[in-house]
Structures are given as C-alpha cells and as structure tokens.
Amino acid sequence: MKLLDIGVLSEQSGVSPSTLRYYEEIGLIQSVGRHGLRRQFDAQTATQLALISLGKLAGFSLDDIKGMFAKDGTPRLPRAELHLRADALDEQIRGLTRLRDAMRHVADCPAESHMDCPKFRRLMVFAARAGSRRRV
Amino acid sequence: MKLLDIGVLSEQSGVSPSTLRYYEEIGLIQSVGRHGLRRQFDAQTATQLALISLGKLAGFSLDDIKGMFAKDGTPRLPRAELHLRADALDEQIRGLTRLRDAMRHVADCPAESHMDCPKFRRLMVFAARAGSRRRV
DNA sequence: GCTTGACCTCAAGTTGGCTTGAAGTGGCAG
DNA sequence: CTGCCACTTCAAGCCAACTTGAGGTCAAGC
Structure with a gap:
C-alpha cells in the first residue's frame, strides 16, 4: 500500500x-x-x-x-440525501438564472436611472421576498 | 418626506x-x-x-x-461591472448545473459502489480541478 | 556531524456578517 | 405619574473553515 x-x-x-x-x-x-x-x-x-x-x-x-464516509474512508452517499441536495441546487440555479437575466437586462437598459426600469423594479420585489425569507 | x-x-x-x-x-x-x-x-x-x-x-x-450607492443612497450601478458579475454568475450556474446533473445520475446509478461509476469518477476529476483552483 | 527546511504542536487570530448581553433611556398607554 | 417595552450603546461572542505564529523536531544532503 x-x-x-x-x-x-x-x-x-x-x-x-x-x-x-x-x-x-x-x-x-x-x-x-x-x-x-x-x-x-x-x-x-x-x-x-x-x-x-x-x-x-x-x-x-x-x-x-x-457523514458521507464510512469509518474506513470509503464513500457512503445516501441516495435520498443526494436527491434532496440536487433539488436545493435546482432552486439555487433557478434563482441565479433569474438574477443573471435581470442583471443583463439592467446593464443594457436604456432607462435614465435603474429605478425607472420596470424590470429592475420587479427584480427588487423578488429580492425583497428572497431577502426576508430565511437563508438556505 | x-x-x-x-x-x-x-x-x-x-x-x-x-x-x-x-x-x-x-x-x-x-x-x-x-x-x-x-x-x-x-x-x-x-x-x-x-x-x-x-x-x-x-x-x-x-x-x-x-460602492453601488451614491452618497445620497441612490443606486449607482456601473454597467460594465454588472456584465462582469453576470458572466461570473454564468460560470457559477454552469458549474452548479453540471454538479446537479451528476448528483442526480449518481443518486440513480445502479453501480454497486459509487466508485464503480464512470460518471462519478469523471465528476471527481472535475471536483479535484475545481478544488485546486483558487476560490472565486 | 551539521545545517537545512519541511514538517510538528498548540493556541490564537482572521474574515464576514451578523447576534447577544448588560445596562441604560425615553415615548406613550393607562 | 408610573410602568412597560422597544429601543439605545458598547463590547463581546459566534460560526465555519481555515491560517498564522512561536517554538520545537527530525531525516536527509553536504
């Protein structure tokens, strides 16, 4: 060995x-x-x-x-747990995707101030909701 | 006011x-x-x-x-910076997506041990690369 | 045999983003 | 006028995941 x-x-x-x-x-x-x-x-x-x-x-x-390793160091990955974590990743990916799209839009938005842009305002509503929920 | x-x-x-x-x-x-x-x-x-x-x-x-607020508290979002950050988000999303797919696969993989699954091993190579790069 | 340099231990420090605790204050309902 | 209660200040604590520092050890190369 x-x-x-x-x-x-x-x-x-x-x-x-x-x-x-x-x-x-x-x-x-x-x-x-x-x-x-x-x-x-x-x-x-x-x-x-x-x-x-x-x-x-x-x-x-x-x-x-x-918790994912047995005492001997070999992986012990519970499948249910993996699915749960994959779901959480999905959530995270969806949020990030929305955020990215909105950021791109805002970056190219012709509105004088970001505050005048409807999409930006919608984004803020989303952010406010996300912010007041408990952190994952 | x-x-x-x-x-x-x-x-x-x-x-x-x-x-x-x-x-x-x-x-x-x-x-x-x-x-x-x-x-x-x-x-x-x-x-x-x-x-x-x-x-x-x-x-x-x-x-x-x-740095994204002017002294008066109004947003001051530099468009170039937004694009950069959106790109970074893209990277992050891609990584997470890959990870999620692989996790799902592993969770449903029929291989006796995860270590026998080729996809899992490929995933680990990815992880090793990602892990040895400096954190973003 | 001596130096070198990578390791060792143990405790303490770091970072970011807060929360907690103790002791005090002030507006307002009763 | 009194009591309540949400606020106030300030310092300290907390969390994860490490890193750093001081002082020590040891195998290998010269």
Missing part, C-alpha cells in the same frame, strides 16, 4: 498541509502513520479529498461531508 | 433591527434622525435594503454593495 507524505498529498491535491492537518483534527480524514514527525496518508485519501472538494462545491458543510 | 421608525423598517423589510444598526455602522445605509433614541429612516431606505439583498443574492459582499 503506497503511502503519501503530507507534502506530496498536499501538492497532488492542491489542499494545503495546514488544511490537511485541520481535516484530520476534525476527523474528516485519517493519517496512517508517521515518517519521523510527518504524517503519511493512504493513497486513497487523495480520492477522498476530491470527494470533499466536490461536496463543498455542492454546498455541503465539512460536517455533512464527514 | 415620510420617515420610518427602525422597528417599522425592520418589519417591512424583514431585516432585523440589529442588522440595520450594523448596516448603518458600516456606512451601508444612513438614518436621517431620531425619535427619542430611535433611529428613523427615509422611506427610500426600504428600496435600498431590497437592493442590498439583491446584491447579496448575486454574490456581492456588503463592501462591494456599499
């Missing part, structure tokens, strides 16, 4: 050593030994790190992600 | 009084006077708050947003 020195893993994964130590501290990853003082990691940890960054992209917290 | 007590504005906008005070403290909004101790705000501030929540949705920081 090939072992990776923390520096190598860091280099390979783009995750800084301090972050790796932090991840280990919170139990997200495990080192399998030491070379002198230096942590050594299983090659599998690189895969795990890719999954972690994937999870972060999808909006999971590190704590959420922690 | 109609004035709003902080409580009224808070109620109306869904922004908590402490947040309003915080926004004033950082110079994002201005109160126009006091009724006893209580801050009073211009009715226009409600509009401004809608814009602020809009800006937050779009991924602007409060500091960015601060």
Whole structure:
C-alpha cells in the first residue's frame, strides 16, 4: 500500500498541509502513520479529498461531508440525501438564472436611472421576498 | 418626506433591527434622525435594503454593495461591472448545473459502489480541478 | 556531524456578517 | 405619574473553515 507524505498529498491535491492537518483534527480524514514527525496518508485519501472538494462545491458543510464516509474512508452517499441536495441546487440555479437575466437586462437598459426600469423594479420585489425569507 | 421608525423598517423589510444598526455602522445605509433614541429612516431606505439583498443574492459582499450607492443612497450601478458579475454568475450556474446533473445520475446509478461509476469518477476529476483552483 | 527546511504542536487570530448581553433611556398607554 | 417595552450603546461572542505564529523536531544532503 503506497503511502503519501503530507507534502506530496498536499501538492497532488492542491489542499494545503495546514488544511490537511485541520481535516484530520476534525476527523474528516485519517493519517496512517508517521515518517519521523510527518504524517503519511493512504493513497486513497487523495480520492477522498476530491470527494470533499466536490461536496463543498455542492454546498455541503465539512460536517455533512464527514457523514458521507464510512469509518474506513470509503464513500457512503445516501441516495435520498443526494436527491434532496440536487433539488436545493435546482432552486439555487433557478434563482441565479433569474438574477443573471435581470442583471443583463439592467446593464443594457436604456432607462435614465435603474429605478425607472420596470424590470429592475420587479427584480427588487423578488429580492425583497428572497431577502426576508430565511437563508438556505 | 415620510420617515420610518427602525422597528417599522425592520418589519417591512424583514431585516432585523440589529442588522440595520450594523448596516448603518458600516456606512451601508444612513438614518436621517431620531425619535427619542430611535433611529428613523427615509422611506427610500426600504428600496435600498431590497437592493442590498439583491446584491447579496448575486454574490456581492456588503463592501462591494456599499460602492453601488451614491452618497445620497441612490443606486449607482456601473454597467460594465454588472456584465462582469453576470458572466461570473454564468460560470457559477454552469458549474452548479453540471454538479446537479451528476448528483442526480449518481443518486440513480445502479453501480454497486459509487466508485464503480464512470460518471462519478469523471465528476471527481472535475471536483479535484475545481478544488485546486483558487476560490472565486 | 551539521545545517537545512519541511514538517510538528498548540493556541490564537482572521474574515464576514451578523447576534447577544448588560445596562441604560425615553415615548406613550393607562 | 408610573410602568412597560422597544429601543439605545458598547463590547463581546459566534460560526465555519481555515491560517498564522512561536517554538520545537527530525531525516536527509553536504
């Protein structure tokens, strides 16, 4: 079983050593030994790190992600949870799309002031609604 | 000119009084006077708050947003900047969409383990790339 | 054998966007 | 006139996800 020195893993994964130590501290990853003082990691940890960054992209917290690995570090992704998260992503994508369209419109809008533009005003109503709802 | 007590504005906008005070403290909004101790705000501030929540949705920081108002509180949205931000939103939307599709696929994927699914592995490569780039 | 440099530990600091707590004040209903 | 209650100030706290700093260790290259 090939072992990776923390520096190598860091280099390979783009995750800084301090972050790796932090991840280990919170139990997200495990080192399998030491070379002198230096942590050594299983090659599998690189895969795990890719999954972690994937999870972060999808909006999971590190704590959420922690629950997605079995004790041995292999992924354990509950399908229902994935669907839920995909739905949340859908929501987010819809909101962002609306926002982007409106921004484009406003940027090209000939109205003297943005406040004179009906689309902009509609956008603000949307924003006001979105703003007064509790954050996701 | 109609004035709003902080409580009224808070109620109306869904922004908590402490947040309003915080926004004033950082110079994002201005109160126009006091009724006893209580801050009073211009009715226009409600509009401004809608814009602020809009800006937050779009991924602007409060500091960015601060730059989007003239000293009198009227919006000053540079069109070039809007286009840039819309482009960034596009990027974000594309990434999220890819992610969502892949998540859906994985959730329904018949492979024994997620690790056996080619799509999942491709997704991880994407994640590894995205993760090692500097955060936007 | 000595230096070097990347690692080590542990505590504390950072950032953004607020919220909370303690102690005080003032307008208004009764 | 009294009590209430939403406000006030100011400092401190909170959250996640790290980073930084001080002081220490160790394997490897010269």
